[in-house]
Amino acid sequence: MSAEEFAERAIEAQEAERARLAREIHDGIAQRLASVGFHLSAALGALPPSGGPSAHEAxxxxxxxxxxxxLAFAETRAAIAGLRPPVLDDLGLSAALAGLAREASARQPSLDVTVTVSGELDAxxxxxxxxxxxxxxxEAVANVLRHAAAxxxxxxxxxxxxxxxLIVIDDGRGFDPRLIPPDSYGLxxxxxxxxxxxxxxxxxxRPGDGTTLRTVLPLP
Ligand SMILES: Nc1ncnc2c1ncn2[C@@H]1O[C@H](COP(=O)(O)OP(=O)(O)OP(=O)(O)O)[C@@H](O)[C@H]1O
Ligand SMILES: [Mg+2]
Known part of the structure; x- marks a missing residue:
């Protein structure tokens, strides 16, 4: 097999695998999420209209x-189509990050999350x-919520x-980066x-000393 043929087959195999994954996501996760939404709507409909404070909270x-x-359903669709996350189209990066911060504080009220943008771009x-x-x-914010107790x-x-x-800093429990479990995918x-x-x-x-995750990407 020539080098070109080999490269071509490798790309074909990759495409086939990608198509398989897209099908799995579409038929599996996306369908399940749609059902979750359906059941939640039914649950809302079944709540008594004037049920006091606990019904209100429910x-x-x-x-x-x-x-x-x-949102998760929209994300799976975007992932299948190889598109970017829909929030970016609606809001742009800075506002989308602010949205992430708001969601995180809502999920963990003891956690205060701030977003700071500095510098400017020509394009x-x-x-x-x-x-x-x-x-x-x-993923960094998901890790703070799940692991940091910050x-x-x-x-x-x-x-x-x-x-x-992009720098994500938390003042949580920290960890030893040498001890990351082999089956964790996030980092x-x-x-x-x-x-x-x-x-x-x-x-x-470092254990007891918070976590800083730093990403640097070159601009074109
Ligand atoms: N901000 C953090 N604070 C404390 N521990 C963290 C933090 N981020 C990551 N960790 C530790 O590093 C490990 C690896 O993180 P990683 O995101 O790779 O996997 P995970 O979150 O466990 O699982 P997943 O594959 O779903 O992301 C975590 O299990 C956790 O022990
Ligand atoms: Mg993770």
Whole structure:
């Protein structure tokens, strides 16, 4: 087999695998999410209209869950189509990060999350860089919520002449980066995203001393 043929077959295999994944997501996760939304709507309908404070709180929580199911459904569709996360189209990166921060504080009221954007760009940040930074921030915030038990977290987005930096800092319990479980995907996925764009992701953490995750991507 010639080198070209080999490369061609490798790409074909990759495309086939991608198509398989898209099908799985579409037929599996997306369908399930649609059913979750359906059941949540039914639950809302079944709540007594004037049921006092606990029914009011239940309604609020179910509405929030239904909205999240809807967002997750839209995200799976976008992922299948290879598109960027829909919030970026609606809001742009800075506002999308602010949305992430708001959602995180809503889920963990003891946690205060701030977003700071500094520097300016001559041209708009290319879509694929926005997507990568948003996805990295999303996983970093998910990790803070899940693992850090932090009181505060900051997202810093810094534009420079030739690079953009995203720094996520929390004051939580920290961890030893040498002891990351082999079956965890989050940090590996973030690192791969950064490297694909010729960037770098660095992690600084120590038990008892919070975590800082730093992503630097070169600008075109
Ligand atoms: N901000 C953080 N604070 C404390 N520990 C963290 C933080 N971020 C990551 N960790 C630790 O690093 C480990 C690896 O994180 P990673 O995101 O790769 O996997 P995960 O969150 O466990 O699972 P998933 O694959 O769903 O992301 C976590 O299990 C956790 O122990
Ligand atoms: Mg994770």
């Amino acid at each position: 309604r609020r929580q179910i509405e929030a869950a239904r909205e999240l199911a809807g 708009p940040l290319p879509d694929h860089l926005q997507t990568a930074l948003y996805r990295i921030a999303q 009181l505060s977290a900051s997202l810093l987005l810094e534009f420079d002449r030739d690079r953009v930096r 590996r996925g973030m690192t791969e995203r950064a490297e694909l764009l010729r960037g770098r992701l660095t992690l600084r953490s």
